[in-house]
Amino acid sequence: MKIKLSGDRQLELSRFEEEELDITSKSPALYFSALAMFVASLGRCTYATLAVYGDRQDIDPENIRMKLTWQFAENPTRYEKIVMDIFWEQLPDSRIKAAQRVAHHCTIHNTIHDCVEIETKVFNVPR
Numbered sequence: 677m678k679i680k681l682s683g684d685r686q687l688e689l690s691r692f693e694e695e696e697l698d699i700t701s702k703s704p705a706l707y708f709s710a711l712a713m714f715v716a717s718l719g720r721c722t723y724a725t726l727a728v729y730g731d732r733q734d735i736d737p738e739n740i741r742m743k744l745t746w747q748f749a750e751n752p753t754r755y756e757k758i759v760m761d762i763f764w765e766q767l768p769d770s771r772i773k774a775a776q777r778v779a780h781h782c783t784i785h786n787t788i789h790d791c792v793e794i795e796t797k798v799f800n801v802p803r
Contacts, residue, residue: 679716681706682743689719689742692727715744715758721782722760722796729778730764733771740764743803757793767800 680688681701691698699708708716719742730737741763749756760779767775776798779785785794 677720679708679712681708681712683745685747686743686745687712687716687719689716689723689744690740692720692723692740693738711746714755715746718758718782718784718788718794719744719760721784722762722779725778725782726762726764726775729775735764735768735771736766737764739766755788755792757795759795760797761803762796762798763801763803764798765800765802767798769800772798772800 677689677694678691678698679700680690681699681703682688683702684706701707723737723740723742726740727737729735743761743763745759746755747757748754762775762779764775776796779796779798780789780794788794
């Protein structure tokens with residue numbers, strides 16, 4: 677899997693099926709912290725759920741990419757909101773809403789949905 681740290685509260689995920697974990701950053705000041713790891717785990721778990729859906733619908737999930745951004749709340753410090761943009765160019769227009777619903781069924785979504793707002797959007801065009 678490739679993880680690109682693109683901001684202090686933003687990362688991009690791609691190449692989910694690669695065995696090697698490739699972590700890069702736009703700046704030496706950015707590092708793969710436990711907080712970024714948690715968000716990346718949400719993305720990876722969502723990918724696994726979408727991959728099963730893709731296999732059942734005969735839609736190749738290999739080129740799914742994601743951009744995740746997050747906001748924190750205070751007292752105590754915690755995630756307040758995570759925005760996950762999923763780009764799946766092979767996905768037919770007629771399957772976008774279904775894929776968006778499927779994305780919310782990953783285990784991490786189900787674990788944290790009562791305490792963190794997770795906004796998930798699926799696109800079938802490059803951004």
